[in-house]
Amino acid sequence: xxxxxxxxxxxxxxxxxxxxxxxxxxxxxxxxxxxxxxxxxxxxxxxxxxxxxxxxxxxxxxxxxxxxxxxxxxxxxxxxxxxxxxxxxxxxxxxxxxxxxxxxxxxxxxxxxxxxxxxxxxxxxxxxxxxxxxxxxxxxxxxxxxxxxxxxxxxxxxxxxxxxxxxxxxxxxxxxxxxxxxxxxxxxxxxxxxxxxxxxxxxxxxxxxxxxxxxxxxxxxxxxxxxxxxxxxxxxxxxxxxxxxxxxxxxxxxxxxxxxxx
Numbered sequence: 001x002x003x004x005x006x007x008x009x010x011x012x013x014x015x016x017x018x019x020x021x022x023x024x025x026x027x028x029x030x031x032x033x034x035x036x037x038x039x040x041x042x043x044x045x046x047x048x049x050x051x052x053x054x055x056x057x058x059x060x061x062x063x064x065x066x067x068x069x070x071x072x073x074x075x076x077x078x079x080x081x082x083x084x085x086x087x088x089x090x091x092x093x094x095x096x097x098x099x100x101x102x103x104x105x106x107x108x109x110x111x112x113x114x115x116x117x118x119x120x121x122x123x124x125x126x127x128x129x130x131x132x133x134x135x136x137x138x139x140x141x142x143x144x145x146x147x148x149x150x151x152x153x154x155x156x157x158x159x160x161x162x163x164x165x166x167x168x169x170x171x172x173x174x175x176x177x178x179x180x181x182x183x184x185x186x187x188x189x190x191x192x193x194x195x196x197x198x199x200x201x202x203x204x205x206x207x208x209x210x211x212x213x214x215x216x217x218x219x220x221x222x223x224x225x226x227x228x229x230x231x232x233x234x235x236x237x238x239x240x241x242x243x244x245x246x247x248x249x250x251x252x253x254x255x256x257x258x259x260x261x262x
Contacts, residue, residue, distance in 0.1 A: 120201040122253055124212060124246050125233040126219045127177060129195045132227050138191030144225055148218035150174055156182035160214065162205070171211035172200040174218075196222070203257065208250045216243065 130136050149164040157175045162168025175181040177195030184191060198219050205211040223230055230238040232246075 118203050120203070122202040122249065123233075124200045124202070124215075124249065126198045126215060126238065127195055127231040127233075127235065128198070128219050128223050128228045129177070129231055130193075130226070130228050135192040135194045136196065136222075136226050136228070138188040140226055141191075141193070141196070141222075142185075142188055144222050145174060145218065148221055149214075150218065152183065152185060156184075158183070160218065169205050171205050172198055172215040174198050202250070202253050208254070209247065212246065212250060 145158055148160065149166075150158040150160045151166040153159045155175075157173055159166075159173045160171045162171060175197050176183055176193050177197050178193050181197075198215050200208065200211055200215055202208060219230055222228060232238045232242050236242075
């Protein structure tokens, strides 16, 4: 079979094209294998940017890298990069956050705390009157009330607190029964008075019954040791019945206070 020059050239061209296509296919396949090989082996080699991987198990390394990708935000497109806030936008956000925090702080509901002292509604008074015409002498009086836990303080009178050392809430006070009702400690050696007045205000201590018992004990001690006599707020001699009446007044006051809450 005779082949002409034209047919021969066509056959040679087909062979050349086939060779070119085969070579291109071979190169593409070889580059994919190289990329796949590098991707699998690169984590196990030291480099200047990252430390050598401790694990030599490709499966464990893959799980670690996948976890890192899930936890770390990744920006890969131009649209995502365009949403990175500028320094000015970041400062504006910070300013708005500070203003919102300040507003919430100023307008947040605050617990209602009543710092004002509650007005005294009722006062229990025990007067101790001296039976001696010379009255209670300053040094003896001072020694007696100090032993009962009273301490000199506000308004230049004596006060008894929850603790004998003067700590805790105030239970009751003791004033001079003679005007102006105060004491002068600088002149206590020459001081004398015909009477003193113990008084407990309501509302006052958290446990008014206990405070009243402490006040009554202090008044009795003074009366017994310095020759005095207990009188009520009407200047009548105090009896057991009067004392029970005082305790009942405390009970009634607490009952009224409880009703006001509800």
